[in-house]
Amino acid sequence: MKPFKSLIPLEKALKTMEKSLKPIDRTESISIQKSLGRVLSEDVIAEIDVPPFDRAAMDGYAVRAEDTYGADNFEPKILRKIDEIYAGEVSDKIVHKGECIQISTGCKMPSGSDAVMMVESTDQIGAEVKMFKPVYPKENVSPMGEDIATGSIVLKQGEVLSPSKIGALAALGIQKINVYEKPWVAIIPTGDEIADLGSELKEGQVYDINSYTLSSIVEENGGAPIKFEIVPDANESIRVAVKNSLEYDLIAFSGGSSVGERDILHEVIQELGTILFHGVQIKPGKPTLCGIVDKKLVFGIPGYPTACLSNGYRFLLPAVRKIARLPPKRFTTIKARISRRVVSSLGRSQFLTIKLEGQVAHPVFKESGAITSMADADGYVDIPADVDLIEAGDEVEVILLI
């Protein structure tokens, strides 16, 4: 059993981690109906015009604009209606001088016409339509390609697909698109004291919590979690698990709650690759390890459930998003007054879990071994390493996790 030699600051740990992350390059073709939140792997160039024809932007009459010049309420221009078309219909008639065609919004403009007179400015009696105002050419017409022109770049590589961007793809008649694959993230629980759900607890065992919490964070942030079987705390088993995980894009071990156990993963990574850091100035979660094996980032996250989960938010979340090519997560924060004095450790960034009650922030951290330290929380206050005391009533910024 040996203590850590030195701890690195959180910001430095995050920078070191980020420099070693490579955004995913593998792509796949998927249906636009399954594409919400996915990241485009190529520019989308329009192969058709939207709208694909000049179309009426109003209900009314397709006219030759010049036929309406000079019209007003006292001396309306009178045009002869030669056809009427509703949504989806096309007129095969041509609008000649003195003529008009009744038209619905969205219809293709008939040949010869160049503007739409709004129905509100007209009065139809039989086939004669009085026009009470003039329209200028192109008025109330959406020209072909106005929305999207053939050849233009509609969406760019790297854009995250939202409802409206999916709408732009639909407008072009596109059914399948190329996106980046979701990164596969190996989630590897370790520890002889851990039992998987569905098994009977043996004396001295607790259920595996971390596989489920870390997998949820991965899933929530654009990754695909791959849950491994529980790995015993033995050098050979950990070595095999590391090797088996290298086909994935990111590897997160959890567990190894004691100093002795932590050393196994450290040893294995040192042997197979490089340690980037081991021990971070954070609380809880200090014994966090990060290394590289075969260009893959490997995390060793402490096994205590709240320490593991806070590390999941601090390290795994930004790592998954960067590999997935998603922008950094925008957490909602709200200001509140803390309900009691909190003493923090100077030199450690503290992840203090909070339950909100109106504008009051109640610390709910019990201990890093208690999952309820997180499950009862609405969010957390990130207490910087250089702050060692928050007085009751002080304003804090709560980062919401729900």
Next chain:
Amino acid sequence: MKPFKSLIPLEKALKTMEKSLKPIDRTESISIQKSLGRVLSEDVIAEIDVPPFDRAAMDGYAVRAEDTYGADNFEPKILRKIDEIYAGEVSDKIVHKGECIQISTGCKMPSGSDAVMMVESTDQIGAEVKMFKPVYPKENVSPMGEDIATGSIVLKQGEVLSPSKIGALAALGIQKINVYEKPWVAIIPTGDEIADLGSELKEGQVYDINSYTLSSIVEENGGAPIKFEIVPDANESIRVAVKNSLEYDLIAFSGGSSVGERDILHEVIQELGTILFHGVQIKPGKPTLCGIVDKKLVFGIPGYPTACLSNGYRFLLPAVRKIARLPPKRFTTIKARISRRVVSSLGRSQFLTIKLEGQVAHPVFKESGAITSMADADGYVDIPADVDLIEAGDEVEVILLI
């Protein structure tokens, strides 16, 4: 063709809508691995203690606290080590007076011991362990049930499952839980001018956009979209579609871009149920219809893609969330300066789409028929009905949609 008789204000429309929405009652049993973001349909009561035994919270030695009283650096107490246990191991020895057992964090406390002496405060030579400070009873021990006690309510009906709440379920060994079903939302595109993706556009047709954008909003907000085939603009077809949709929890028709077409859905709903409102003081999207048939809310959303989508955000989104029992969506907002003067219609709440460039908000609204009015936007400014002008450089609050 007839104009609307009267428009109701947005806030009134939303209140009217909400009063008619019934949160879902159907439940299903699902694996906790599929439960992220789902809503619990019953309280979860702990059937075991977590931890299931008194456990060591530190690496060190399990001792009888009283054996350490009076210890200090100059006169350490010396205890005899009778066993050592690592994670997952249990000792069958009993700690008698003057004895200790080396123990790892997370281990079950051996019989006879009542505290853990941190390894840092000890020095072991052979079987003799010097203790340089005293510990009090229960020190560095997490008592059985400290995290979760048998019989306590761990999670309540109505809670939304987050990573940490899923962790609390795992801690209890729970694999399946009862949650509310996702509401089924019928998305029904109408209009003879609309063609589905994969078909060739006939003259005068455009592709169906709204089914895809509205489905995405439903999916993003905890609902399950059911996309209908495109329905022709005819009374009988619309009537059949309404009847077929009534097995779902919420119904959204899109399309009917002209006044004439809008009347078909209005007529059908009036005949089969009740109109709640038709025509809202918003821009775009004024001709929005909301009715009730067989206790199901039916929306008629205008067919123009941006009008449809902004209505999707304004009406469909809160409706789906309420039925799904999810809390109102928390949109992120940021303050920015608008890049040009915007004239709005007095008496209409405007959904003005915005592209952000640093702290500058560029309006990107072209027209409600253009999907790029939304697809090019990062968010929107909600211009209240009583504001008719925003000057270039004015500060606006942009509600982010990406």
